[in-house]
Amino acid sequence: MPKSLVIVESPAKAKTISKYLGRQYLVKASLGHVKDLPKKELAVAVDRGFEPHYVIIEGKKKLITELKQDARKVESVYLAADPDREGEAICYHLMEELQSKKDGPAVYRVMFNEITPTAIRRAFEQPGEVDIHRVEAQQARRVLDRLVGYKISPLLWDKVRRGLSAGRVQTAALRLIVDREREVRAFQKREYWTIDVHLLAKKPPVLAARLLKRGDESVDLPDEATARALVEQLDAAPYTVESVSTREKRRNPVPPFITSTLQQEASRKLRFSVKRTMMLAQRLYEGVELPGEGAVGLISYMRTDSPRVADEALEEVRQFVATNERFGFAYLPDKANIYRSKKDVQDAHEAIRPTSALRTPESLEEVLAEDELKLYRLIWMRFLASQMKPALFDQTTIDVSAPGRDGLQYRFRATGSVLKFDGYLAAYEEGKDQKDEDDEELKHRLPAVAEGEALKFRSIHPEQHFTEPPPRYTEAALVKELEANGVGRPSTYASILSTIQEREYVRKEGGKFLPTELGMVVTDLLVESFEDIFDVSYTARMEEELDEIEEGKLDWRTAMQEFYDRLKNDLLRAETEMTDIKRMEKPTDLICDKCGKPMVIKWGRHGSFIACTGYPECTNTRELTVDLPDLDTANLAEQDAEEYCENCGRPMVLKKGRFGQFYACSGYPDCKTTKRIGGEQKKADVPLEERCPQCGSNLMLKHGRFGEFTACSNYPSCKYVKQKTIGVACPACGQGEIVERRSKRGKTFYGCNRYPECDFVAWGKPVAESCPQCASPYLVEKWLKSGPIVQCPNAECKYKRELAPVPAETV
Secondary structure (H helix, E strand, C coil), rough: CEEEEEECCCCCHHHHHEEEEEEEEEEEEECCCCCCCCCCCCEEEEHHEEECCCCCCCCHHHHHHHHHHHCCCCEEEEECCCCHHHHHHHHHHHHHHHCCCCCEEEEECCCCCCHHHHHHHHHHHHCCCHHHHHHHHHHHHHHHHHHHHHHHHHHHHHCCCCCCCHHHHHHHHHHHHHHHHHHHHHCCEECCCCEEEECCCCCCCCCCEEEEEEEEEEEEECCHHHHHHHHHCCCCCCCCEEEHHHHEEECCCCCCHHHHHHHHHHHHHHHCCHHHHHHHHHHHHHEEEEECCEEEEECCCCCCCCCCCHHHHHHHHHHHHHHCCCCCCHHCCCCCCCCCCCCCCCCCCEEECCCCCCCCCHHHCCCCHHHHHHHHHHHHHHHHHHHCCCEEEEEEEEEEEEECCCCEEEEEEEEEEEECCCHHHHCCCCCCCCCCHHHHHHHCCCCCCCCCCCCEEEEEEEEEECCCCCCCCHHHHHHHHHHHHCCCCCCHHHHHHHHHHHHCEECCCCCCCCHHHHHHHHHHHHHHHCCCCCCCHHHHHHHHHHHHHHHCCCCCCHHHHHHHHHHHHHHHHHHHHCCCCCCCCCCEEEEECCCCCCCEEEEEECCCEEEECCCCCCCCCCCCCCCHHHHHCCHHHHHHHCCCCCCCCCCCEEECCCCEEEECCCCCCCCCEEEEECCCEECCCEEEEEEECCCEEEEEEEEEEEEEEEEEECCCCCCCECEEEEEEEECCCCEEEEEEEEEECCCCCCCCCECCCCCCCCCCEEEEECCCCCCCCCCCEEEEEEEEEECCCCCCCCEECCCCCCHHCCC
């Protein structure tokens, strides 16, 4: 019979740990938090020192009863939740429920950064107690978020629409996106020119140098006329090498991953969302079944701000680098590379690393899913590179001078870098959001030249450029910005980015965040009324105070009181002064074309629109072509710009659909012509000679968002539709053909055209070829960075090969 009860958060973690501990330990999972603030009330007694009222989460009462029964049968209880604030709070609430004042079992807290036999054994040999300061830090964060959410969100419901939310960190993140969008919209591009000269030395390659100075002054070329004037000054000028300098440049290895850098790199290199990255990392941490070893945790704990690495792990990875045939002692530094956190403190956490450097990605190909293996390889390679020597480059700068007709010397410069020792780059190179000077220098190969050498003129190239607006945030860039500003914690970024998208405050286009009209309206209202609370620097300061609470330097109630005093004053002002968007009727100069009354701007469920003041007698409305926050700088006269239907000649009107604004014929439903903004009008339906097999009416060739298809002209009475097939027979029924479809979310998938008789579907494009390994009746096509491949759809079969390119004559 077990003598001890061990409680962790997840069943996967419980399964792995139970194999290490043996029969003397009963391992159970709490399935996350067991207590929380109730959803339907504030549950924070502000007048009693912000005392929170926790209740057992709905659905967890039976679990708590079972855990209490198990606790009565054992001598000791070990609380083994994750080693962070949330894990500490879970342990504290479990302790409250399980600890008996009389003859109950002893309750201990155990922590480990990785799930391996050695780490688990060490943790249980030295159990500790629940850290009350860490619990208070989590509780303070929970109370802060509850006060903001339950006090401010109702204002948004009243002033804008129900279902909206405000969040302490969420709104600060949204504000960054909105502010960046305003910078992009306000950006005025500026023209500038550069002049490059191509010269020939004694040996190739061609020397490409850029004009740097005219006399002693830097060159500024604002327009073509200025650039052409300087080119004329250099007509027939001799070019001479003025100086050649070479210096060694070192590029130091990057530290092993912490949570934020893992999220950024997985986004840049693997195109994983922050949410997916954390989900995959959780699986690798909690344990995977390995042949001959059983369940093993493959990486250390993935929620960490510390780049520290345990001594045993350092010894192991250094030994691996030294003995690996790809690297060897030439890549191993004399001493281990030590990285310090920004706060320069030694905490219990470690960097995110493999639990064993000897467990290579190649050895796990048969046991990990594709995305799990990609993330593990990223973590493994980064850890390896962090303990290798710097990369060394020879950076050469060549200055070339030429006398101008105006008597001034014109100086050109060319810079290039040559890699002479790859160092850590042999294992890993960090991704970048944008190319920098280092990337450009590596592209430029320079010829060998000597000082005073005369160069032969080949060509001169004046080139026009325009300044670029600041880039919109990708997930990686936003995570980097949030961390740099100290807003929130990397462990919360996944939920923050998900929330602002689910609330429709932002959307993604081309992998970049764009605020919606709703997001901009909400941000403006909140910043207008709660400027201090949603200020980025103040949000960062609150995070610092949470750290001070965890370290025992600040009483959590003191921090709450200071915050609430600000919030209370802002709330009183906002209740009377916040703009009432929901009931707004903003006058315009536009006149209703149906009744002649003035038109006003209103706010509806789907955003702002123009409506007639004669409502309800007149229901005329129009779409607003600009977002509400940009109204002051917009010209509404453009609303009346005339556009005519090319099919029937009637005026086109502006509409808003699922995928943005578009023009539609005012003759609808008689004429269904549409035109996207800035695009061509949608093609009209074409009658076909074929007859509908269901009702006998003529068929029509139609043009949908995803291509051509054939449909019955008797729609909607007859709903016959024939989609374009891909030329592959259905592998399930053998009678139908595979057609390309779209899900409700716009994702492509493939299915049988005999649906619903045949319900075959596949996310990958089926290929009419059986698998040579498992005999699956078909393969699927997939596109990777390296090119297209075909692979077996059977998850247990690892067969894949490159897709042969289509011969040119068949294209």
